[in-house]
Amino acid sequence: MIFDMTSENETSSAEQTEQSADDKSIICKICKAAITRQEDRVSIQGQHCHTCTNPTDITYTIGCFRAAPGCRQIGPASFEHTWFQGYQWQSSVCAGCGEHLGWCFNNTECFYGLILDRLLSQQC
Numbered sequence: 591m592i593f594d595m596t597s598e599n600e601t602s603s604a605e606q607t608e609q610s611a612d613d614k615s616i617i618c619k620i621c622k623a624a625i626t627r628q629e630d631r632v633s634i635q636g637q638h639c640h641t642c643t644n645p646t647d648i649t650y651t652i653g654c655f656r657a658a659p660g661c662r663q664i665g666p667a668s669f670e671h672t673w674f675q676g677y678q679w680q681s682s683v684c685a686g687c688g689e690h691l692g693w694c695f696n697n698t699e700c701f702y703g704l705i706l707d708r709l710l711s712q713q714c
């Protein structure tokens with residue numbers, strides 16, 4: 591009986607898959623729920639960040655995102671005092687804790703303007 595020990599097929603396929611999805615999440619500063627992602631950042635009217643002042647003289651710095659799955663919309667949509675011509679806005683709050691995080695702007699398409707101060711891991 592001969593044991594053939596020469597046919598060892600070593601298939602060493604060390605695949606390195608990068609998993610860095612989580613650190614691209616942008617989260618609620620209060621409850622740490624995932625709100626949106628870095629890759630959902632969009633430029634509206636040429637820039638991602640906008641500084642906007644509302645009729646009661648409060649100034650917000652908002653970043654624009656094409657999606658914000660962690661937000662839910664409350665209240666009626668309105669064109670009144672809108673910051674983006676042609677877009678109606680609706681308040682967006684954190685679905686986790688209810689903190690007001692920004693607004694959803696709707697025209698033929700919609701985007702979210704989120705208050706960067708109220709989010710973590712934001713880059714402006």
Ligand SMILES: [Zn+2]
Nearest residue numbers: 618621684687
């Ligand atoms: Zn929250």
